[in-house]
Amino acid sequence: MNRLLPSPPLSVAVFVLWLLLVGDFSPGQLALAAVMALLLPLLAGLLQPERAHFGRTRTILVLSRRVLWDMLLSNIEVARRILGPERALTPGFIWVPLDLQNIHGITALASIITLTPGTLSAELTEDRRHLLVHAFNLKDADATVAEIKARYEAPLKEIFP
Numbered sequence: 001m002n003r004l005l006p007s008p009p010l011s012v013a014v015f016v017l018w019l020l021l022v023g024d025f026s027p028g029q030l031a032l033a034a035v036m037a038l039l040l041p042l043l044a045g046l047l048q049p050e051r052a053h054f055g056r057t058r059t060i061l062v063l064s065r066r067v068l069w070d071m072l073l074s075n076i077e078v079a080r081r082i083l084g085p086e087r088a089l090t091p092g093f094i095w096v097p098l099d100l101q102n103i104h105g106i107t108a109l110a111s112i113i114t115l116t117p118g119t120l121s122a123e124l125t126e127d128r129r130h131l132l133v134h135a136f137n138l139k140d141a142d143a144t145v146a147e148i149k150a151r152y153e154a155p156l157k158e159i160f161p
Helices: 008-022 026-047 059-082 103-117 140-160
Strands: 092-097 119-124 130-135
Touching: 008 026, 059 103, 059 140, 092 140, 103 119, 103 130, 103 140, 130 140
Parallel strands: none
Antiparallel strands: 092 130, 119 130
């Protein structure tokens, strides 16, 4: 089964995303989505030097809820800051030291940071030890780094051991 379907979550995502992109649920599109859902993960597996291995999958639900909540709050905060006086904004870059070693966990962390309004992952060092983050409103760099590490990196370390 692993040979035909190396990554069931990726296959499901490809299937659903294709149908959402084309907006057509005809038999031909369903068949095309199924073929792509089988073939693309196989092709992606050839390009991927490291396989993802999940640790505590229950933590995925906790982290997902946290990220969605943070996205909602960040949207409100960014809107409030944009509508306020420009001099109140303090954008800046910070380097976040990473304890995560798994490239999939690092990618998830960078994605979460970028998805959360007001922050953006800008660069990963070659040794994968530091992530450069741009913050729309950076008041306390140390507090922001601590928050990223506690809220996102710590659960990702459990998910991607």
